[in-house]
Amino acid sequence: AQSVAQPEDQVNVAEGNPLTVKCTYSVSGNPYLFWYVQYPNRGLQFLLKYITGDNLVKGSYGFEAEFNKSQTSFHLKKPSALVSDSALYFCAVRDTGYSTLTFGKGTMLLVSP
Amino acid sequence: KAGVTQTPRYLIKTRGQQVTLSCSPISGHRSVSWYQQTPGQGLQFLFEYFSETQRNKGNFPGRFSGRQFSNSRSEMNVSTLELGDSALYLCASSLQQLADNEQFFGPGTRLTVL
Numbered sequence: 637a638q639s640v641a642q643p644e645d646q647v648n649v650a651e652g653n654p655l656t657v658k659c660t661y662s663v664s665g666n667p668y669l670f671w672y673v674q675y676p677n678r679g680l681q682f683l684l685k686y687i688t689g690d691n692l693v694k695g696s697y698g699f700e701a702e703f704n705k706s707q708t709s710f711h712l713k714k715p716s717a718l719v720s721d722s723a724l725y726f727c728a729v730r731d732t733g734y735s736t737l738t739f740g741k742g743t744m745l746l747v748s749p
Numbered sequence: 750k751a752g753v754t755q756t757p758r759y760l761i762k763t764r765g766q767q768v769t770l771s772c773s774p775i776s777g778h779r780s781v782s783w784y785q786q787t788p789g790q791g792l793q794f795l796f797e798y799f800s801e802t803q804r805n806k807g808n809f810p811g812r813f814s815g816r817q818f819s820n821s822r823s824e825m826n827v828s829t830l831e832l833g834d835s836a837l838y839l840c841a842s843s844l845q846q847l848a849d850n851e852q853f854f855g856p857g858t859r860l861t862v863l
Contacts, residue, residue, distance in 0.1 A: 735797075
């Protein structure tokens with residue numbers, strides 16, 4: 637079975653500070669990992685994905701994520717947060733042998749001015 | 750290019766009724782997936798359609814069904830509505846089958862069951 641956990645319901649950070657949104661996963665094969673963001677009253681938007689290759693993945697809006705196989709993690713990071721980054725962030729995983737994604741429950745990121 | 754559109758945006762129904770939601774994918778996209786989003790359960794996969802065939806199905810009762818037309822537009826139907834069906838229903842499209850492809854989401858249909 638495949639599963640993903642986002643251990644924090646909410647993350648608070650001040651504008652200009654670095655941010656991290658955590659994600660851990662469980663798969664039996666090789667993971668394919670995704671981050672999506674949801675702004676209020678909008679659908680989800682794709683940020684980045686890890687399929688294979690370099691463990692550091694760069695995505696949209698200055699976000700990046702690091703794949704760590706030993707810790708089964710795929711944390712989302714940004715060096716300097718913006719107020720406009722405030723949104724709901726979802727991590728998702730697909731295990732080899734599966735054909736659908738499993739999403740985490742989401743982490744609300746609040747960036748204060 | 751126009752994004753994924755969903756109609757209606759808001760719906761209010763009563764228990765026992767049935768409802769049909771519509772999704773128009775991005776032009777050229779052949780895969781359409783449906784998700785249910787609730788505060789407690791997060792985002793849960795309902796089903797995926799590709800080339801008018803259901804390719805994958807999530808763990809939902811048979812009251813939830815869907816179909817896809819030859820132009821890739823998709824509809825989702827929920828019969829005998831229950832209070833617990835109140836949720837945001839999201840549709841997502843991608844060029845090919847789900848797998849590793851980026852999905853493009855619509856704004857969702859907010860369903861309230863009274």
